[in-house]
Amino acid sequence: MISKNQLKLLRALGQKKQRKAHGLFLVQGEKNVLELANSALTVKQIFATADFLAENRSELSGFECIEASLDDLTKASTLVSNNATIAVVEIPSVETPKAQGLMIALDGVSDPGNLGTIIRVADWYGIKHIVASTDCADPYNPKTISATMGSFGRVTVSQLDLPSYLEQSNLPVYGAFLEGESVHKTEFAAEGILLMGSESHGIREHAAKFVTDKITIPAFGGAESLNVAMATGIILDNLRRQHS
Amino acid sequence: MISKNQLKLLRALGQKKQRKAHGLFLVQGEKNVLELANSALTVKQIFATADFLAENRSELSGFECIEASLDDLTKASTLVSNNATIAVVEIPSVETPKAQGLMIALDGVSDPGNLGTIIRVADWYGIKHIVASTDCADPYNPKTISATMGSFGRVTVSQLDLPSYLEQSNLPVYGAFLEGESVHKTEFAAEGILLMGSESHGIREHAAKFVTDKITIPAFGGAESLNVAMATGIILDNLRRQHS
Numbered sequence: 001m002i003s004k005n006q007l008k009l010l011r012a013l014g015q016k017k018q019r020k021a022h023g024l025f026l027v028q029g030e031k032n033v034l035e036l037a038n039s040a041l042t043v044k045q046i047f048a049t050a051d052f053l054a055e056n057r058s059e060l061s062g063f064e065c066i067e068a069s070l071d072d073l074t075k076a077s078t079l080v081s082n083n084a085t086i087a088v089v090e091i092p093s094v095e096t097p098k099a100q101g102l103m104i105a106l107d108g109v110s111d112p113g114n115l116g117t118i119i120r121v122a123d124w125y126g127i128k129h130i131v132a133s134t135d136c137a138d139p140y141n142p143k144t145i146s147a148t149m150g151s152f153g154r155v156t157v158s159q160l161d162l163p164s165y166l167e168q169s170n171l172p173v174y175g176a177f178l179e180g181e182s183v184h185k186t187e188f189a190a191e192g193i194l195l196m197g198s199e200s201h202g203i204r205e206h207a208a209k210f211v212t213d214k215i216t217i218p219a220f221g222g223a224e225s226l227n228v229a230m231a232t233g234i235i236l237d238n239l240r241r242q243h244s
Numbered sequence: 245m246i247s248k249n250q251l252k253l254l255r256a257l258g259q260k261k262q263r264k265a266h267g268l269f270l271v272q273g274e275k276n277v278l279e280l281a282n283s284a285l286t287v288k289q290i291f292a293t294a295d296f297l298a299e300n301r302s303e304l305s306g307f308e309c310i311e312a313s314l315d316d317l318t319k320a321s322t323l324v325s326n327n328a329t330i331a332v333v334e335i336p337s338v339e340t341p342k343a344q345g346l347m348i349a350l351d352g353v354s355d356p357g358n359l360g361t362i363i364r365v366a367d368w369y370g371i372k373h374i375v376a377s378t379d380c381a382d383p384y385n386p387k388t389i390s391a392t393m394g395s396f397g398r399v400t401v402s403q404l405d406l407p408s409y410l411e412q413s414n415l416p417v418y419g420a421f422l423e424g425e426s427v428h429k430t431e432f433a434a435e436g437i438l439l440m441g442s443e444s445h446g447i448r449e450h451a452a453k454f455v456t457d458k459i460t461i462p463a464f465g466g467a468e469s470l471n472v473a474m475a476t477g478i479i480l481d482n483l484r485r486q487h488s
Contacts, residue, residue: 121474126464154466184485220370220484222398226477230365233474234481240464241428 002047002068007076010047010086014078016138019091025140027087028079031150034059039153041089047073048085063087078142091140094156097129099169101191102239104130107162107207108198109228112137115157116147117229118196123151125236130155131193133162133207166210169193173211174239175203176231180214183238190243194235199228246291246312251320254291254330258322260382263335269384271331272323275394278303283397285333291317292329307331322386335384338400341373343413345435346483348374351406351451352442353472356381359401360391361473362440367395369480374399375437377406377451410454413437417455418483419447420475424458427482434487438479443472 002010012018013026024044027033030052036043037059046065053065068076070083077083097103104122109115115137122130137144139157148155166173172192195211197203203211217226217234226234246254256262257270268288271277274296280287281303290309297309312320314327321327341347348366353359359381366374381388383401392399410417416436439455441447447455461470461478470478 117471117474120467121470123465123467124461124463124470126466149467149469151467217368217481218484218488219368220488221367222370223364223367223393223395225393226365226368227361230361230474230477233470233478237461237478237481240462244462244464 002066002072002076006047006066009088010076013088014142016141019138019140023091024088025091025145026078026142027089027145027152028077028083028085028142029146030084032145032148032152033085033087035150035153036063036087036089041092041153044088044090046085046087047076049073052084079146094158096158096160096165097131097156099165099171099193102127102243103171103193104232105162105166105173105193105195105207106130106132106136107195107203108133108201109136109196110198112141112143113147114227114229115139115141116144118232119144119148119155119157120151121229121233121236123148123154125240127236128155130157131162131165132157132159134159163206163210166193166195166207172213174213174215174235175208175211176235177202177214177216178225180216182218183215183235184218186213186215186238188239188242194232194239196228196232199225246310246316246320250291250310253332254320257332258386260385263382263384267335268332269335269389270322270386271333271389271396272321272327272329272386273390274328276389276392276396277329277331279394279397280307280331280333285336285397288332288334290329290331291320293317296328323390338402340402340404340409341375341400343409343415343437346371346487347415347437348476349406349410349417349437349439349451350374350376350380351439351447352377352445353380353440354442356385356387357391358471358473359383359385360388362476363388363392363399363401364395365473365477365480367392367398368477369484371480372399374401375406375409376401376403378403407450407454410437410439410451416457418457418459418479419452419455420479421446421458421460422469424460426462427459427479428462430457430459430482432483432486438476438483440472440476443469
């Protein structure tokens, strides 16, 4: 059963301010919660249906599990579906990653779903670190975590002063613009930072001035733009075909 | 002003059954409505704020425009945001496309947002026709239209008996599976059908048996899968780099 206090906490963790105050975030849905067993994250509690607990006994051993009805879980959830389980997890302290290897930098990507999808595709292409401007979506927003489909445990997202980070890095910075060299023709270096802006504002000047290579995804039809997560995935594929 | 009867119609068109009965669908949001001016679709009415009508006077000339308050438009909208304008548009009669050129086939892709994103990325890569199994999301669902970001006017989606369509086509059918030849190494033909399945079920056997080439997006990290729209975009990029 979910106690009143527990319900209050779960609800509170839907908000960024409360996540920060408690140092906790929510992981919801079967796939995402099961990923916790393979991650280094510290899990406080897992609330789940009796069925889910029974089916995943071995993966969940070692965690504090609390059985709850699907109705109660649905009430506690910040998502509309996929409510068989909710975990309360400590927000890890993430060290600012050294600028090395292949990385992603995000400027003003404010939609949590897009951020989550970028984390997922980054994980697919073996990218370990994302650096993000402070006005990007919160990496611990429930919608972000949900969209990562479990990849939140394998990719770090550091919110930081993006222009200084780019300024201090010695890597090439590949900035995605609507005009630039076609990614089909770009010779990518083995290490570098892929910089993506938001759909509405693109890469803003404070970050754009550190771009060493302007790149673009060639268009063949009538659409004016691509979703930022989609564009990130397509460019990563072009990068990885040269440097796996 | 939106009359009571008009409001009733707008609300009704949120449902598939009602769209079919009226032969009408909704186009919502500034970008999508402005695309109507460039499309061959028949627009019944455009409801919009005074500001939107004033700003886009030339694009909207020739349409029946009805001024409404943002409050009324928000009440009528089936979407949570982006409510400055709503258009009522006739569902066009789409002929089943001939199997030629590059096409996309979808098997059981039931999420309207995914379908809309696929339409958008298809348009980016110059694909004109999508054929979809009858249990795919409705191409005229407001969430589909919204996610296309205007591309709904340039790409046709035909819901049909997918296995027979694939059986009768003489094109190679590239089926996206988790195991198959890497799209980085595949030699694509100039004409062909890219077949995508749903995230939960993949390509089902009734369609899989017509696949001539199993392809896959190579993975370099820990994610188990990609979103179907993302995967479609990445494969189209690989196709187009060979045949533009």
